[in-house]
Amino acid sequence: MTTPLLEARNVNKAFGGVHAVENVSVSLMPGEVVALLGHNGAGKSTFIKMLSGVFPADSGQILIDGKSVDIRSPHDAQELGIETIHQTLALADNLDAVSNLFLGREQTDRFGFLDTEAMEHGARQTIERMRLRIPSLNASVRSMSGGQRQAVAIARALHFNARILIMDEPTAALGPEETKNVGLLIQELKRQGLGIFLISHDMHDVFQLSDRITVMKSGRLVGSYPTKELTQDDALEMIILGRKPARFAAATA
Amino acid sequence: MTTVSQPVSSSSKVLPRLLRAIGGGHADTRLMAMVGVLALIWLCANILTGGVFLSPRNLFNLSLQVSVVAIMASGMILVIVTRHIDLSVGSQVGFLGVLGGLVQSVWLPDSVHAWWIASLVILGGGVFIGLIQGALVAYARIPSFVVTLGGLLFLRNAAYELNDGTTIAPLSEIFQILGGGQNGVLGGPLSWLFAFVVAGIVVGSLVRKHRRKRRLGIQKPLQASDYFSAAAWCACAFGFVAIVNSYNKPGTDEPMGMAFPVLILIAVTAAMTLVAKRHRFGRHVFAVGGDPQSARLTGINTQRVVLKVFALMGLLSGLASIVLTARLNAAASGAGTMMELYVIAAAVIGGTSLAGGAGTILGGCVGALIMQSLQSAMVLLGIPSPTQSMVLAGVLVVAVWIDTMWRERRPS
Numbered sequence: 001m002t003t004p005l006l007e008a009r010n011v012n013k014a015f016g017g018v019h020a021v022e023n024v025s026v027s028l029m030p031g032e033v034v035a036l037l038g039h040n041g042a043g044k045s046t047f048i049k050m051l052s053g054v055f056p057a058d059s060g061q062i063l064i065d066g067k068s069v070d071i072r073s074p075h076d077a078q079e080l081g082i083e084t085i086h087q088t089l090a091l092a093d094n095l096d097a098v099s100n101l102f103l104g105r106e107q108t109d110r111f112g113f114l115d116t117e118a119m120e121h122g123a124r125q126t127i128e129r130m131r132l133r134i135p136s137l138n139a140s141v142r143s144m145s146g147g148q149r150q151a152v153a154i155a156r157a158l159h160f161n162a163r164i165l166i167m168d169e170p171t172a173a174l175g176p177e178e179t180k181n182v183g184l185l186i187q188e189l190k191r192q193g194l195g196i197f198l199i200s201h202d203m204h205d206v207f208q209l210s211d212r213i214t215v216m217k218s219g220r221l222v223g224s225y226p227t228k229e230l231t232q233d234d235a236l237e238m239i240i241l242g243r244k245p246a247r248f249a250a251a252t253a
Numbered sequence: 254m255t256t257v258s259q260p261v262s263s264s265s266k267v268l269p270r271l272l273r274a275i276g277g278g279h280a281d282t283r284l285m286a287m288v289g290v291l292a293l294i295w296l297c298a299n300i301l302t303g304g305v306f307l308s309p310r311n312l313f314n315l316s317l318q319v320s321v322v323a324i325m326a327s328g329m330i331l332v333i334v335t336r337h338i339d340l341s342v343g344s345q346v347g348f349l350g351v352l353g354g355l356v357q358s359v360w361l362p363d364s365v366h367a368w369w370i371a372s373l374v375i376l377g378g379g380v381f382i383g384l385i386q387g388a389l390v391a392y393a394r395i396p397s398f399v400v401t402l403g404g405l406l407f408l409r410n411a412a413y414e415l416n417d418g419t420t421i422a423p424l425s426e427i428f429q430i431l432g433g434g435q436n437g438v439l440g441g442p443l444s445w446l447f448a449f450v451v452a453g454i455v456v457g458s459l460v461r462k463h464r465r466k467r468r469l470g471i472q473k474p475l476q477a478s479d480y481f482s483a484a485a486w487c488a489c490a491f492g493f494v495a496i497v498n499s500y501n502k503p504g505t506d507e508p509m510g511m512a513f514p515v516l517i518l519i520a521v522t523a524a525m526t527l528v529a530k531r532h533r534f535g536r537h538v539f540a541v542g543g544d545p546q547s548a549r550l551t552g553i554n555t556q557r558v559v560l561k562v563f564a565l566m567g568l569l570s571g572l573a574s575i576v577l578t579a580r581l582n583a584a585a586s587g588a589g590t591m592m593e594l595y596v597i598a599a600a601v602i603g604g605t606s607l608a609g610g611a612g613t614i615l616g617g618c619v620g621a622l623i624m625q626s627l628q629s630a631m632v633l634l635g636i637p638s639p640t641q642s643m644v645l646a647g648v649l650v651v652a653v654w655i656d657t658m659w660r661e662r663r664p665s
């Protein structure tokens with residue numbers, strides 16, 4: 001068996017009294033799409049935020065290529081090749097698409113002055129390659145629609161040659177065609193060997209795109225199974241009741 | 254696929270297009286509106302004062318007064334852009350001025366090096382104050398309003414304590430040059446040279462823009478608006494030099510020319526505009542102001558950005574303190590009293606949004622010009638000082654009101 005691209009072992013995170021993530025262990029293989037499902041407030045976003053360096057885990061271990069790593073900041077995660085499309089998109093509304101795409105990682109000369117042309121050129125290429133639709137690269141993101149803003153966030157995550165891509169509800173605001181494009185994109189990235197965490201409430205997308213389905217409820221891991229072996233009803237049962245489908249429960253007991 | 258949508262042209266949009274043209278192709282109608290307001294104020298003031306307001310002498314003095322406020326406004330703009338405020342800048346000016354005065358006349362009297370050592374102490378002190386306040390805001394998470402209100406009180410009284418409230422005068426002769434007195438001016442020929450240098454830079458940047466766009470394969474690299482704005486800048490430079498050159502040193506027929514504080518202001522404005530628009534640091538400042546949480550998620554060290562912004566504010570307060578102290582040729586603990594209000598007003602009138610994330614350095618300069626022009630006009634008209642302050646207070650509130658309406662009308 002190959003070593004997982006990313007592995008989380010017994011990760012915990014509490015906010016005051018709320019145990020948002022409790023003893024969660026998940027692994028991600030190269031070229032694998034793992035869907036993370038669960039109710040609102042199940043702890044999905046909290047879990048992936050520990051991977052993308054928003055805040056450190058209270059306890060537990062994160063391994064990349066089998067080696068234990070310490071992710072203390074978004075910068076650390078980016079260095080490790082982890083790119084995240086946050087649920088909130090993490091865009092600065094007052095800046096334009098190009099600025100947002102390179103935010104925190106601007107191309108500059110030796111003295112820190114921005115190379116706007118290079119960045120605009122790079123942004124244009126990425127956006128075209130991803131077949132995304134962004135009306136104007138130089139208009140402030142505030143003036144864009146929800147879907148266009150999402151396109152900017154997706155372009156940003158894919159511009160820097162990620163090895164691990166985390167998508168927290170990436171298609172929530174996209175139209176049907178754009179959603180389909182993102183689906184194609186995921187399949188393409190998978191072929192290139194990226195590992196992808198996909199958080200989505202859209203069962204159809206999840207079953208079409210993922211290789212494995214992992215369900216969380218109230219911060220705990222309910223179960224993780226190959227998508228092929230699950231029916232949509234199984235998945236719903238896990239999400240709603242927070243327990244493994246009967247036939248798996250028997251097998252693992 | 255990227256498509257850039259072009260606004261539909263219609264003849265009913267002549268005014269916006271004209272304004273855009275003056276702004277150099279960017280739809281900075283806001284700045285142009287302010288320039289319009291300024292022109293109106295000048296015109297009215299000139300009529301009311303019977304032509305005194307627009308006399309070379311008054312404009313020369315106005316340029317000196319504006320320098321102090323506008324130097325600080327460029328820093329305050331970045332502070333406000335990050336959603337903070339610095340109420341202590343006036344007290345910083347007073348405190349740092351006394352500090353510089355002590356260096357010159359008590360610690361190093363009669364030294365030819367006193368002027369630059371004092372200047373360095375003032376600038377370093379400013380940065381130090383900024384770092385402390387910035388650390389309290391960014392890392393200790395105390396609201397900037399509270400930290401700098403404390404700074405306002407602390408520094409003003411520390412300035413008093415430093416020298417028992419007595420005024421230190423006179424200061425080093427060389428130091429006085431920085432304030433733009435009779436010796437602190439360029440004189441006629443050098444001022445004209447300066448205007449030519451500005452014109453050269455403007456034309457040079459026009460040529461560079463043309464080349465760059467050509468290389469990118471753009472058919473019509475320069476718009477009429479580009480030529481117009483270049484011409485406007487050159488006109489400003491030559492116009493200003495013509496005015497200050499027609500003001501002679503008292504008792505002679507030697508022209509004063511550009512004063513050093515104005516040169517410092519121009520340098521600061523150019524540098525700060527570059528930092529705000531073209532430098533990574535400025536980009537991060539605007540990102541933090543636009544959405545602090547998002548900025549953090551993208552890996553920007555938002556706390557360090559805030560710390561640096563306050564340190565920069567301190568540096569600029571120091572610079573302003575040098576100019577003011579040198580101009581007055583005296584270091585008094587009361588110098589710069591109420592100046593925080595002028596500086597904040599200049600920033601806000603100049604289009605800096607108190608909600609954060611928006612503002613331009615040039616706008617702050619125009620804002621400072623508007624504030625100082627109003628004050629200068631009122632002084633010339635013999636309006637008593639308390640009334641002046643009341644009027645300026647009203648102007649500030651109305652400016653914020655107009656700003657609010659402006660932003661509601663144009664969400665982007």
Ligand SMILES: Nc1ncnc2c1ncn2[C@@H]1O[C@H](COP(=O)(O)OP(=O)(O)OP(=O)(O)O)[C@@H](O)[C@H]1O
Binds near residue numbers: 015020038042044
């Ligand atoms: N910064 C925070 N401070 C305090 N509590 C938090 C914080 N972030 C999340 N929580 C709590 O942690 C729990 C899990 O939240 P999380 O955002 O991870 O859910 P989620 O599974 O992503 O839900 P959704 O599907 O709605 O996005 C919730 O109870 C939430 O209130």
Ligand SMILES: [Mg+2]
Binds near residue numbers: 044045087
């Ligand atoms: Mg979530």
